[in-house]
Amino acid sequence: MVKEVRLPEVSENVESGVVTEVLVSKGDTVEVDQPIIELETDKAVLEVPSSEAGTVTEVLVKPDQEIKIGDVIIKVDTGGAEKKTEKKEEKKPSEETPSGKEAEAGEKEPESREKPGKEKAEREEEAGEETAEEKEKEKKAEPEEPRRPKYEPPKISEPVPASPSVRRLAREIGVDIQQVAGTGPGGRISEDDVKAHAKQIVTRGGAAVPQRKLPDFSKWGEIERESFSTIRRITAENVAYSWSTIPHVTQFDEADITEVEEFRKQYGSKVEEAGGKLTVTAILLKVLAAGLKAFPRFNSSLDMNAQEIIYKKYYHIAVAVDTNHGLIMPVIRDVDKKNLIDLSLELGDIAMRARKKKITPDELEGGTFTISNQGAIGGTNFTPIIFPPQVAILGVSRAAVRQVRTDDGFKARLILPLSLSYDHRANDGADAARFLGWIVKALEEPLLITLEG
Amino acid sequence: MAESDRKELVVIGGGPGGYAAAFMAADLGMKVTLIDPGENPGGTCLYRGCIPSKSLLHVAKLIMESRDAKEWGLTFEEPKIDIDKLRTWKNDVIGKLTGGLGQLAKQRKVEHVRGMAKFKDAHTLEVNMVEGGTQTMPFETAILASGSEPATIKSLMIDSPHLLNSTTALDLPEIPEKMLIIGGGYIGLEMGTVYASLGSRVSLVEMTSGLLPGVDRDLVAILARRIKANFESVMLNTTVKALSPQKNGIKVSFEGDEAPDGDRIFDKVLMAVGRRPNSEGLGLENTGVEINERGFAKVDEQRRSAEPSIFVIGDLAGEPMLAHKATHEGRIAAEAIAGSKIAYEPQAVPAVVFTDPEVAWAGLTETQAKEQGKEVAIAKFPWGASGRALTLGRSDGLTKLIIDPSNERILGVGIVGPGAGELIAEGVVAIEMAATALDVSLSIHPHPTLSETIMEAAEAFYGVPTHIYRPKKK
Numbered sequence: 001m002v003k004e005v006r007l008p009e010v011s012e013n014v015e016s017g018v019v020t021e022v023l024v025s026k027g028d029t030v031e032v033d034q035p036i037i038e039l040e041t042d043k044a045v046l047e048v049p050s051s052e053a054g055t056v057t058e059v060l061v062k063p064d065q066e067i068k069i070g071d072v073i074i075k076v077d078t079g080g081a082e083k084k085t086e087k088k089e090e091k092k093p094s095e096e097t098p099s100g101k102e103a104e105a106g107e108k109e110p111e112s113r114e115k116p117g118k119e120k121a122e123r124e125e126e127a128g129e130e131t132a133e134e135k136e137k138e139k140k141a142e143p144e145e146p147r148r149p150k151y152e153p154p155k156i157s158e159p160v161p162a163s164p165s166v167r168r169l170a171r172e173i174g175v176d177i178q179q180v181a182g183t184g185p186g187g188r189i190s191e192d193d194v195k196a197h198a199k200q201i202v203t204r205g206g207a208a209v210p211q212r213k214l215p216d217f218s219k220w221g222e223i224e225r226e227s228f229s230t231i232r233r234i235t236a237e238n239v240a241y242s243w244s245t246i247p248h249v250t251q252f253d254e255a256d257i258t259e260v261e262e263f264r265k266q267y268g269s270k271v272e273e274a275g276g277k278l279t280v281t282a283i284l285l286k287v288l289a290a291g292l293k294a295f296p297r298f299n300s301s302l303d304m305n306a307q308e309i310i311y312k313k314y315y316h317i318a319v320a321v322d323t324n325h326g327l328i329m330p331v332i333r334d335v336d337k338k339n340l341i342d343l344s345l346e347l348g349d350i351a352m353r354a355r356k357k358k359i360t361p362d363e364l365e366g367g368t369f370t371i372s373n374q375g376a377i378g379g380t381n382f383t384p385i386i387f388p389p390q391v392a393i394l395g396v397s398r399a400a401v402r403q404v405r406t407d408d409g410f411k412a413r414l415i416l417p418l419s420l421s422y423d424h425r426a427n428d429g430a431d432a433a434r435f436l437g438w439i440v441k442a443l444e445e446p447l448l449i450t451l452e453g
Numbered sequence: 454m455a456e457s458d459r460k461e462l463v464v465i466g467g468g469p470g471g472y473a474a475a476f477m478a479a480d481l482g483m484k485v486t487l488i489d490p491g492e493n494p495g496g497t498c499l500y501r502g503c504i505p506s507k508s509l510l511h512v513a514k515l516i517m518e519s520r521d522a523k524e525w526g527l528t529f530e531e532p533k534i535d536i537d538k539l540r541t542w543k544n545d546v547i548g549k550l551t552g553g554l555g556q557l558a559k560q561r562k563v564e565h566v567r568g569m570a571k572f573k574d575a576h577t578l579e580v581n582m583v584e585g586g587t588q589t590m591p592f593e594t595a596i597l598a599s600g601s602e603p604a605t606i607k608s609l610m611i612d613s614p615h616l617l618n619s620t621t622a623l624d625l626p627e628i629p630e631k632m633l634i635i636g637g638g639y640i641g642l643e644m645g646t647v648y649a650s651l652g653s654r655v656s657l658v659e660m661t662s663g664l665l666p667g668v669d670r671d672l673v674a675i676l677a678r679r680i681k682a683n684f685e686s687v688m689l690n691t692t693v694k695a696l697s698p699q700k701n702g703i704k705v706s707f708e709g710d711e712a713p714d715g716d717r718i719f720d721k722v723l724m725a726v727g728r729r730p731n732s733e734g735l736g737l738e739n740t741g742v743e744i745n746e747r748g749f750a751k752v753d754e755q756r757r758s759a760e761p762s763i764f765v766i767g768d769l770a771g772e773p774m775l776a777h778k779a780t781h782e783g784r785i786a787a788e789a790i791a792g793s794k795i796a797y798e799p800q801a802v803p804a805v806v807f808t809d810p811e812v813a814w815a816g817l818t819e820t821q822a823k824e825q826g827k828e829v830a831i832a833k834f835p836w837g838a839s840g841r842a843l844t845l846g847r848s849d850g851l852t853k854l855i856i857d858p859s860n861e862r863i864l865g866v867g868i869v870g871p872g873a874g875e876l877i878a879e880g881v882v883a884i885e886m887a888a889t890a891l892d893v894s895l896s897i898h899p900h901p902t903l904s905e906t907i908m909e910a911a912e913a914f915y916g917v918p919t920h921i922y923r924p925k926k927k
Contacts, residue, residue, distance in 0.1 A: 159800045159816075161862060161887035172794050186860035186889040 468496020470779030
């Protein structure tokens with residue numbers, strides 16, 4: 001029986017996405033939950049699992065195609081008519097030699113995103129066989145490109161409910177009229193609407209700065225171009241937005257975690273029994289949840305339009321995870337309500353799933369604060385970038401043993417460098433010094449958590 | 454061959470696109486050179502299109518009305534037509550208008566070079582001068598407005614003085630007794646209307662199933678009724694198989710649903726199968742200008758072609774191939790070159806067929822809405838309920854609005870009836886201003902005029918037009 005696999009509701013408010021990769025092809029055998037395509041939504045890239053098991057009889061999507069929830073992705077022969085399936089499988093080896101299959105895959109591949117770059121590289125390699133003259137010509141031809149204002153076909157868009165003079169004003173002051181909300185009858189956009197929109201962009205600080213022209217790098221040596229991966233693109237957009245709109249200040253401090261480390265060693269096995277690993281990050285999560293309760297403005301967001309601070313009465317902390325395909329920041333919910341064993345298990349789980357691209361878009365949303373721990377990699381300090389609309393992020397560097405003068409003379413202590421980047425619109429320097437000081441103290445004297453947290 | 458100084462802006466083509474661009478650029482302070490072979494600016498529209506055809510259509514209207522008047526108790530004798538004098542009058546109109554444009558060019562210090570330009574590269578023209586010789590002309594920026602020419606069906610192109618195109622038909626060589634028009638588009642219908650009123654027995658052949666392909670059928674139906682009454686025959690779903698020249702005419706063989714039995718002989722045959730943009734012979738291959746498969750140049754929102762120093766406007770820049778669109782584009786291109794951040798972004802380009810009755814539309818049509826699967830509400834006001842239409846003895850009209858039901862905005866207007874071409878302007882303003890049907894219904898329109906039909910169509914959208922009774926739905 002042939003069944004259709006449709007695009008399920010992958011996340012709240014996500015209605016469609018663009019296929020970035022098709023992971024199965026006709027004739028493949030798929031299992032339930034086996035990823036069949038990679039889908040890029042506004043929020044994240046995720047793998048869409050198959051809801052059926054069997055043999056793929058038809059693939060109805062291709063890379064770069066936009067698909068909506070409910071669209072058929074593949075058709076799967078679930079083997080209800082088993083004979084048919086068997087027949088097919090019998091036939092296959094004779095029909096398609098392994099090399100033939102490869103050739104087929106090769107044909108499809110150019111549609112995938114990464115390929116053009118690779119192809120170009122290949123082409124350039126081939127060019128090595130061409131005469132030097134031809135190569136020279138090609139090189140010469142290339143720099144011409146960027147100089148020419150790129151031809152862009154006129155956009156065909158829905159008629160905008162704005163008069164010609166208002167449309168012209170918008171264009172002149174660099175406002176995309178399509179983005180302006182009209183306040184008039186039938187959604188008509190007035191001159192005032194355009195101005196209000198422009199003002200909003202300015203207060204948000206977000207007007208796009210035109211990118212400077214790049215020089216022709218190939219003048220100085222060999223180059224290779226590679227398309228942004230989706231994660232690279234999203235990260236680039238997010239940090240650029242954050243950097244250009246949030247007045248960042250970073251506060252540094254150090255915590256003596258000698259005792260925390262002892263605790264970690266002493267009780268680590270307990271967590272291991274439960275199947276996890278007790279890490280400094282897990283402990284920091286717990287401390288942070290308490291700290292955020294004591295300093296609620298670090299767990300807030302700003303509504304610049306309404307000129308209001310939005311306090312959140314929940315403590316969902318995002319954890320930056322470094323993966324092969326880029327930075328992912330899944331959120332651990334209700335950190336304050338979970339114990340260290342729960343948090344350790346959850347941390348291990350999300351880190352593993354992030355690396356396997358199994359994090360759903362929902363899991364990336366709703367964070368109120370972020371922690372980025374580079375301790376495993378190294379470094380003495382860094383200045384992390386806030387993930388908007390959050391107002392602060394804690395950077396953690398590698399702990400080091402240092403000689404510290406105590407009442408009993410110099411002693412070897414394990415010192416953890418911490419750096420707190422915060423939005424100066426939400427908190428002042430003194431607030432940050434107090435908050436980070438509290439965190440340091442809580443790491444050194446954990447009972448503090450029970451006092452204020 | 455003289456190497457003159459580098460020109461700041463050259464405008465190639467003196468039609469409504471070219472001269473409007475040249476004038477605007479001059480008004481913005483640029484030094485402008487307009488290249489066109491004509492004695493004065495004007496192009497196809499003034500010399501061979503809009504203006505001569507409208508002069509003749511005015512005459513046609515007068516003749517038709519004098520015939521209609523019989524019904525109202527006013528009988529005229531059949532008019533005596535002095536075709537030479539008529540031709541002279543038409544040419545006088547052209548002369549006055551083009552002469553006026555020549556004056557305007559002089560006053561603006563637009564340099565008019567009479568010749569045909571060809572690109573040698575993206576910054577050099579070679580101009581074949583009308584007075585003889587060639588001139589090499591380096592330039593900074595060019596606006597190309599080379600327009601279009603009548604399209605032809607190659608297999609039917611015979612060498613005969615009796616085979617006309619829109620240009621030669623407008624020259625009014627004579628009033629043929631029997632005339633065939635190939636093509637049921639606006640040119641064929643307008644020219645057919647002229648010749649039919651002057652006394653020719655006009656037949657029309659159209660390959661598709663209706664006149665004015667693409668236009669909303671309810672509008673066309675009203676025009677078709679009168680066309681069928683005034684023309685000898687209208688053959689739909691029919692094509693011309695072959696033309697063969699005769700001594701005093703052309704023998705035509707037909708093929709299709711409504712083809713007559715056997716061949717027919719016509720005194721004149723007018724081929725009116727559309728227009729084709731002029732992209733050849735301009736040396737575009739020496740530039741980066743890209744031409745698409747339909748012969749139009751690829752242009753961006755500002756009408757800049759793929760070659761940054763060359764802008765393209767008018768017929769060569771794409772459909773609709775209409776003078777007023779070219780004029781608007783020309784002004785936009787001039788402003789863009791002057792550095793303004795503007796774009797060609799009309800929401801409604803009006804189209805008018807100057808037949809009797811006229812057909813006009815702007816913005817979204819019902820046909821397009823259907824093709825796009827877009828949900829729209831249609832509000833109609835038939836002219837039978839218009840006092841003004843009845844006083845004109847012409848109740849054969851219809852005004853319709855295409856409305857977005859979600860926000861009641863007017864997205865399109867379609868009108869058929871005498872004077873529809875003048876009325877459509879209100880529709881254009883309504884669409885461009887994002888007016889809602891309520892806005893139009895609340896704007897007082899003068900009584901008794903045909904413009905009230907637009908207001909009442911808007912009222913009809915709300916189910917309460919004054920002059921039509923609609924029983925309430927329960």
